Amino acid sequence: MAVPGALVIVLFFILPLAVVVAEAFTDGGGAFRKVFADVVFWRGLAGTLVLGTVAPSVSLIVGFGVAWHLSSLPENLRTNLQFWISLPLTFSGLIVAYGFILALGRSGFITLSLSYLGSDPATFSGFLYSPAGLAFAYSYYLIPRVVLILLPVLVNFDRTQIAAAQSLGAGGIRAVMDVLVPQVMPSAVAAFCLVAAVAIGAYGTALALVGSQVNILPLILYSRISDSGADFPSAAALSVILLALCTLVLAAGELYASRRERRDAAS
Amino acid sequence: MAVVTGIYLLYLFIPIVLLFVGSFGETWTNSLLPSGMTLDWYRELLDDGSFRRAFIVSLEVVFATCVACTLVAVPLAYALFKSASRGVMVAARIMFLLPIAAPPLVLAFGFILVFSSDALPWLGSIWLLIAGHVVLTLPYLLQTLVADMRHLRLDALELAAESLGASFRERFFDVVVPLLRHSLGSGLIMVAALSIGEFQLSNLIAGFLSRPYPVVLLQAFYGATGFACAATVVLLSLALLAAAGGAYASRSASAYRQGTA
Numbered sequence A: 001m002a003v004p005g006a007l008v009i010v011l012f013f014i015l016p017l018a019v020v021v022a023e024a025f026t027d028g029g030g031a032f033r034k035v036f037a038d039v040v041f042w043r044g045l046a047g048t049l050v051l052g053t054v055a056p057s058v059s060l061i062v063g064f065g066v067a068w069h070l071s072s073l074p075e076n077l078r079t080n081l082q083f084w085i086s087l088p089l090t091f092s093g094l095i096v097a098y099g100f101i102l103a104l105g106r107s108g109f110i111t112l113s114l115s116y117l118g119s120d121p122a123t124f125s126g127f128l129y130s131p132a133g134l135a136f137a138y139s140y141y142l143i144p145r146v147v148l149i150l151l152p153v154l155v156n157f158d159r160t161q162i163a164a165a166q167s168l169g170a171g172g173i174r175a176v177m178d179v180l181v182p183q184v185m186p187s188a189v190a191a192f193c194l195v196a197a198v199a200i201g202a203y204g205t206a207l208a209l210v211g212s213q214v215n216i217l218p219l220i221l222y223s224r225i226s227d228s229g230a231d232f233p234s235a236a237a238l239s240v241i242l243l244a245l246c247t248l249v250l251a252a253g254e255l256y257a258s259r260r261e262r263r264d265a266a267s
Numbered sequence B: 001m002a003v004v005t006g007i008y009l010l011y012l013f014i015p016i017v018l019l020f021v022g023s024f025g026e027t028w029t030n031s032l033l034p035s036g037m038t039l040d041w042y043r044e045l046l047d048d049g050s051f052r053r054a055f056i057v058s059l060e061v062v063f064a065t066c067v068a069c070t071l072v073a074v075p076l077a078y079a080l081f082k083s084a085s086r087g088v089m090v091a092a093r094i095m096f097l098l099p100i101a102a103p104p105l106v107l108a109f110g111f112i113l114v115f116s117s118d119a120l121p122w123l124g125s126i127w128l129l130i131a132g133h134v135v136l137t138l139p140y141l142l143q144t145l146v147a148d149m150r151h152l153r154l155d156a157l158e159l160a161a162e163s164l165g166a167s168f169r170e171r172f173f174d175v176v177v178p179l180l181r182h183s184l185g186s187g188l189i190m191v192a193a194l195s196i197g198e199f200q201l202s203n204l205i206a207g208f209l210s211r212p213y214p215v216v217l218l219q220a221f222y223g224a225t226g227f228a229c230a231a232t233v234v235l236l237s238l239a240l241l242a243a244a245g246g247a248y249a250s251r252s253a254s255a256y257r258q259g260t261a
Helices: A004-022 A031-037 A039-071 A076-091 A091-104 A107-115 A121-128 A131-154 A160-167 A174-202 A204-210 A217-226 A233-265 B002-024 B040-047 B049-082 B086-101 B104-115 B126-152 B152-164 B170-180 B181-195 B213-220 B223-261
Strands: B026-027 B035-037
Touching: A004 A233, A004 B040, A004 B049, A004 B104, A031 A076, A031 A217, A031 A233, A039 A107, A039 A174, A039 A217, A039 A233, A039 B002, A076 A131, A076 B002, A076 B181, A076 B223, A091 A107, A091 A121, A091 A131, A091 A204, A091 B002, A091 B181, A091 B213, A091 B223, A107 A121, A107 A217, A107 B002, A121 A131, A131 A174, A131 A204, A131 B002, A131 B152, A160 A174, A174 A217, A174 A233, A174 B086, A174 B104, A204 A217, A217 A233, A233 B086, A233 B104, A233 B223, B002 B223, B026 B223, B040 B223, B049 B126, B049 B152, B049 B170, B049 B181, B049 B213, B086 B126, B104 B126, B104 B152, B126 B152, B126 B181, B152 B170, B170 B181, B181 B213, B181 B223, B213 B223
Parallel strands: none
Antiparallel strands: B026 B035
């Protein structure tokens, strides 16, 4: 029964990726040498690392706050809020991009509102078009993912445990560090890595927001691919690097979470 | 922490509200909010041939993607559920994560390399676009179906049917498929929502005459604000509609289960 599904996945998923990897290695690693010699690549890598760290950090902090609050609400209200919070998950990246242009662009709603308070619109909206600013827009659809991963853990977390630790003499911070953090850690790390991988690999929102002006790896790859007379081996090498980055980050989170679970199950 | 949720909800709703407001505004340049009220942008959108065509292409792609996903996912999910061996479960988990581990951009490049060859010259055809959407959305549908099979304890129900003499065919079509209709429904709504908004793969592999809506939408961002807003609101409304449909489906499913339990 798995045959049709397996066929579809092999033909339209495995085969294209395998061909990209093969293309990258056609000239014995020359394509990689060329990519590594290019200063644009290193700038893109730096931008991607900023984006891939800032976006998941912001998303994890905000997502935890929201999930913690939601977990303390009555179930009915929680389900309702969860509906609104999950909305961005199915939004096209383009909706997010244009919404943020309207809010934070050069003559955006928030940009102009703040300019009445004395901020300079050009500097403020310039932020949106930097990798750190992109992280702010990316968080729009990353935060819901974090909330949905953390919410079940926090709903099942028994808050009297913190009170119990405190009554045994632990300080507030100590109680949280020793009781809450170990229980949330596996899911938090998995959520961080998941949204980091999404942020590293995506290009749609960034392209719509800034064209290909900002230095992040997926946008560099996109302009290499869409250029006519493209240099396919070096685009393939860049693809392999991007693929490896996303897979490694995601795998690290998964391995950490499953190892912690197994250790907890054994103890 | 209620403050965090409050600020977060503002952050969530401001772009949505601004898009709606902008789509009804007559002019909006360098002002806090647009001035004047008009429906002209929607009228212009309706009259725009390339947007109309793109919208129809998108509907075709969504419909075909849902049909193909159902035909592929139901048997595959069943096979995954049945072989409860550790190796298969790990493989399934990896498959659920694949769309994130392999960025659509890289997949699109792979499509360009493979399907512009002489052996498989399919690049630019609408059905290759559909195949791409199927691969991108399939993991989400599979995940929903497998989770529901576990939740329903399908193996016990099937064992009961088998002990009463039901053949495999009868079990699959009279027990498995009807029981899965709720999760299939909500899973397909997710598939439709993702497919209609998909940009990253479509933008690189769609043929000029079969460009789906989001790909054409990007061009509107460089024009008048009102038109861009109206064109985006169409996509936004479809996403909202899908979300409402999904919530309704899951609510009626849980009501149904409580009724039968």
